[in-house]
Amino acid sequence: MKHFLAFILVILVSTFSFAQDVKLLKGKVVNTAGFGLENVHVVNLNQVVGSITNKEGDFSIKAVANDTLHFSFLGYKSIKIKVTNDWINFGSSTIELTESAYALEEILILPHKLTGYLEIDSKYIPINKSYRYSISGLSKGYEAGKKGPGAINKVLGAIFNPADLLYNTFSKKGRQMRKLRDMKKDDEIRNLLINKFDRDLLTSFLQIDKGELEDVLTQCNYSKEFIKSANDLQILDAISGCYEEYKVLKRKK
Incomplete structure (x- = not known):
């Protein structure tokens, strides 16, 4: 009997999970100063769909509760955020990205004296x-x-x-x-x-x-x-x- 009840519970939970409607989730991506970031890429790792923020930092993307969103933008640290029921039910949410600190390595630039002859100069092209x-x-x-x-x-x-x-x-x-x-x-x-x-x-x-x-x-x-x-x-x-x-x-x- 216990096994039967456990089986029924699993079926009900599975049915509830699949019954979740995929909704259009809205949000806004800002920097630490509160300004909206344009062209931030937002990817739903569960639904396998992507979106991009507009000039104000606003975006919309298909999602259900417990989906994971991946935010990435050049010069900023990428983050992953879990979608909650509150976010879905009560409107937009604001996501803050922080800048990355990159330490640039020393680069040695070697000059090439070009002759103007393609046959000779093309040898400098990396292959x-x-x-x-x-x-x-x-x-x-x-x-x-x-x-x-x-x-x-x-x-x-x-x-x-x-x-x-x-x-x-x-x-x-x-x-x-x-x-x-x-x-x-x-x-x-x-x-x-x-x-x-x-x-x-x-x-x-x-x-x-x-x-x-x-x-x-x-x-x-x-x-x-x-x-x-x-x-x-x-x-x-x-x-x-x-x-x-x-x-x-x-x-x-």
Whole structure:
């Protein structure tokens, strides 16, 4: 009887949770002086939708109670805030962002004497020396870092051993990984990620730290050069593509 009552309780709680209507949540983002901040990106990590503040710092975004909103703005510390019933029922809420303190490292600038001849001057352009390999039957290439005797073997080994490829990360984070496709479809999120290089939103969404994120990309056979230089949208596409192929290969095994 106790088990039956527990089962009924779980059903009722689940039904109540799914019955929550997604509402348009309103808010305002300000700095420590109380002035509204324009172009602050707001992302609902649960509903996988994004928004952006206007000139006054006002925004609106779809949400339900207990959703987590991620706020980010260049030069300010990113924060995450939980949506409450009071916020939904009683109107707008004000969110305050604080400025980040960055310590700039010393940069050494070396002059290049240009000759005016493209063939000579083009040699000064930095070149990504990472090599990519295309495997028949798969939709994308694999980047194996600098060319070397073991590079292609590393790629093939990862592809044809899907049980070992990212198994721990992808199996434990399956729910977050499945939402990557939704992130790619939302224009606001894509516009945000294309100009970001800090991996902050991605790590918050996937619930992993930056070190784990780099490990995922390394296991997906992306080079250190790519991991270091790519913007967050490119990183999103890389992880998403790797996960989709992982699922296909795992089903075939």
